[in-house]
Amino acid sequence: MIIAIDGPAASGKGTLARRLAAALGYAHLDTGKLYRAVGWAVARAGGDPGDPQTAEAAARSLDLGLLGDPALSSDEAGMAASKVAALPGVRAALLDFQRAFAAQPPDGARGAVLDGRDIGTVVCPGADLKVFVTASLEVRAQRRLLELRQNGQDVKEEVVKRDMRERDDRDRTRSVAPLVPADDAVVLDTSLLTPDQALAAVMGLLAKRGQ
Ligand SMILES: Nc1ncnc2c1ncn2[C@@H]1O[C@H](COP(=O)(O)OP(=O)(O)OP(=O)(O)O)[C@@H](O)[C@H]1O
Numbered sequence: 001m002i003i004a005i006d007g008p009a010a011s012g013k014g015t016l017a018r019r020l021a022a023a024l025g026y027a028h029l030d031t032g033k034l035y036r037a038v039g040w041a042v043a044r045a046g047g048d049p050g051d052p053q054t055a056e057a058a059a060r061s062l063d064l065g066l067l068g069d070p071a072l073s074s075d076e077a078g079m080a081a082s083k084v085a086a087l088p089g090v091r092a093a094l095l096d097f098q099r100a101f102a103a104q105p106p107d108g109a110r111g112a113v114l115d116g117r118d119i120g121t122v123v124c125p126g127a128d129l130k131v132f133v134t135a136s137l138e139v140r141a142q143r144r145l146l147e148l149r150q151n152g153q154d155v156k157e158e159v160v161k162r163d164m165r166e167r168d169d170r171d172r173t174r175s176v177a178p179l180v181p182a183d184d185a186v187v188l189d190t191s192l193l194t195p196d197q198a199l200a201a202v203m204g205l206l207a208k209r210g211q
């Protein structure tokens with residue numbers, strides 16, 4: 001069983017995907033971390049994340065050990081990620097790994113939950129369940145602000161909101177794998193939902209479908 005969770009920044013898709021995977025005993029892949037690791041590797045080396053050759057080389061030689069680096073959660077890493085993510089060569093370099101994870105989840109798990117921007121449309125178009133998670137920009141910016149401050153990062157509200165809008169715009173308008181709900185995705189607005197309520201909504205969908 002493959003579950004695809006997509007949506008814009010800080011909509012709550014990662015929280016939902018992680019909790020869903022734990023509840024079902026499935027493996028979870030946060031695909032945003034792959035793009036963050038590539039963008040961050042380029043930026044940290046002083047390169048331009050928007051440069052196709054540099055970014056594609058970084059994607060092809062990506063060290064998966066970097067996915068646990070706390071620096072990946074920064075706003076800067078998110079911006080660098082969205083720049084490398086607009087490049088077709090970078091997306092192609094990361095595609096096989098994501099598809100292999102979904103087809104053969106690690107540790108013998110019976111299923112996989114992947115979250116990102118293009119899971120339901122490109123990575124796993126045949127997923128058993130697709131959920132497109134949304135929330136208003138205001139709510140999402142407040143969530144991210146709280147998260148970054150709790151992580152000890154000194155960030156300004158207007159900068160977080162501006163960066164989020166810019167990142168969402170780039171993700172929605174890029175020519176390759178843009179952020180759009182798959183035709184067969186269920187849209188879940190979490191603006192007024194707690195993480196528990198969002199999880200319950202998806203568990204309810206699975207139960208209704210007999211899965
Ligand atoms: N339903 C919710 N209600 C309140 N806060 C939430 C909810 N879901 C997630 N959060 C919080 O909002 C923040 C962003 O959530 P999360 O990381 O799940 O979003 P995301 O869509 O995966 O973001 P990104 O794409 O940037 O990784 C986290 O601090 C998380 O704890």
Ligand SMILES: Nc1ccn([C@@H]2O[C@H](COP(=O)(O)O)[C@@H](O)[C@H]2O)c(=O)n1
Nearest residue numbers: 031032033035081082085116117118171
């Ligand atoms: N499937 C995906 C996942 C992510 N991206 C890009 O990475 C950026 C960071 O992702 P987060 O989920 O960690 O916020 C995001 O803004 C996208 O540009 C992607 O393109 N496809």
